[in-house]
Amino acid sequence: MILVTAANGRTGRSVVAALARRGHNVRAFDIARDLEELRDLGAAQVIVGDMLNPGDLSRALEGVRAVIHIGPPLHPREAEMGHLVVAAARRAGVEHLVQFSVTHPQLEPLLNHQAKLAIERVVLMSRMAFTILQPMHYMQNIDIARVTASGVLSQPYDLNTRLAHVDLQDVAEVAALVVTNAEHHHATYELCGADYLNAHQLAAVISAESGRLVTAEQVPVADAFRVARASSSQRVSEEDDFRRDAMVRLFDHYGRYGITGNPNVLSWLLGRPPTRFDQYVRRHLTQDSPSSPPSGAAAE
Numbered sequence: 123m124i125l126v127t128a129a130n131g132r133t134g135r136s137v138v139a140a141l142a143r144r145g146h147n148v149r150a151f152d153i154a155r156d157l158e159e160l161r162d163l164g165a166a167q168v169i170v171g172d173m174l175n176p177g178d179l180s181r182a183l184e185g186v187r188a189v190i191h192i193g194p195p196l197h198p199r200e201a202e203m204g205h206l207v208v209a210a211a212r213r214a215g216v217e218h219l220v221q222f223s224v225t226h227p228q229l230e231p232l233l234n235h236q237a238k239l240a241i242e243r244v245v246l247m248s249r250m251a252f253t254i255l256q257p258m259h260y261m262q263n264i265d266i267a268r269v270t271a272s273g274v275l276s277q278p279y280d281l282n283t284r285l286a287h288v289d290l291q292d293v294a295e296v297a298a299l300v301v302t303n304a305e306h307h308h309a310t311y312e313l314c315g316a317d318y319l320n321a322h323q324l325a326a327v328i329s330a331e332s333g334r335l336v337t338a339e340q341v342p343v344a345d346a347f348r349v350a351r352a353s354s355s356q357r358v359s360e361e362d363d364f365r366r367d368a369m370v371r372l373f374d375h376y377g378r379y380g381i382t383g384n385p386n387v388l389s390w391l392l393g394r395p396p397t398r399f400d401q402y403v404r405r406h407l408t409q410d411s412p413s414s415p416p417s418g419a420a421a422e
């Protein structure tokens with residue numbers, strides 16, 4: 123049995139589907155009340171629970187051979203959740219932990235990278251077999267249907283700064299590939315696509331593929347925050363404050379420095395070149411992608 127945490131999120135759903143395609147027995151764990159859709163994606167079992175609750179984690183880890191731990195992004199208690207999952211996995215005698223991190227967790231001014239670095243440290247000290255996956259900014263942060271409908275690619279940082287991307291489907295394939303293969307024990311893999319494009323260049327690719335004029339537009343960080351805000355209540359929660367601070371730092375960093383990595387490791391793991399941005403756009407123009415968020419939201 124393989125446990126996937128945060129299974130109902132964007133990454134979790136892709137990972138559950140990739141595991142099921144390979145015939146793995148999957149248990150999906152998430153705080154969301156209704157996880158039935160995860161059964162349609164191939165999860166054999168679903169468990170509703172809170173990663174901050176050790177009792178819920180012990181229940182989720184019963185009889186589990188491997189864990190793919192995904193944490194909620196831009197969450198003030200993400201590091202704590204990671205620590206609790208690692209501790210519970212050790213107690214349960216799990217054979218292999220796959221940790222979803224981020225490319226360059228050592229970029230400590232970024233709050234989300236800080237959390238990932240803290241979890242990586244605990245994983246390294248866990249005495250468990252582990253594989254750390256460090257994905258780049260997902261292509262899925264760009265909602266092709268929305269962008270082609272509006273003719274605008276909006277992003278909350280400088281339009282001239284280049285960023286690398288990776289296709290979440292490639293990342294999910296890798297997670298499903300490494301989780302049961304001991305050859306990947308004690309490895310840390312940077313997972314990055316080969317494109318390194320600024321917003322104008324991304325818009326040009328979408329225009330060329332869709333045949334519709336798409337232009338890039340910079341929007342205030344507050345716009346992206348409003349789209350990504352978790353709480354539907356009018357009151358600003360502690361989580362909202364943290365998320366906004368994290369997004370301000372992240373988008374300031376992206377605008378000034380960009381972010382990139384190297385595609386070689388991902389090519390080697392997949393046995394083919396990583397999906398290019400134009401291929402991602404084409405795939406989304408020919409199929410529905412209901413899991414995509416609004417453009418610029420929850421970007422990382």
Ligand SMILES: NC(=O)c1ccc[n+]([C@@H]2O[C@H](COP(=O)([O-])OP(=O)(O)OC[C@H]3O[C@@H](n4cnc5c(N)ncnc54)[C@H](OP(=O)(O)O)[C@@H]3O)[C@@H](O)[C@H]2O)c1
Nearest residue numbers: 128130131132133152153172173193194195257259260422
């Ligand atoms: N987006 C990117 O470009 C990118 C790149 C590299 C790495 N990553 C990393 O990938 C990870 C997943 O991101 P994502 O976009 O897939 O996240 P997501 O869609 O927001 O999914 C997170 C899931 O975790 C659930 N959750 C929240 N608190 C929980 C708790 N206490 N216990 C159990 N479940 C809980 C959420 O439920 P609710 O929705 O009900 O709160 C949601 O279903 C993050 O760690 C992120 O940093 C993302």
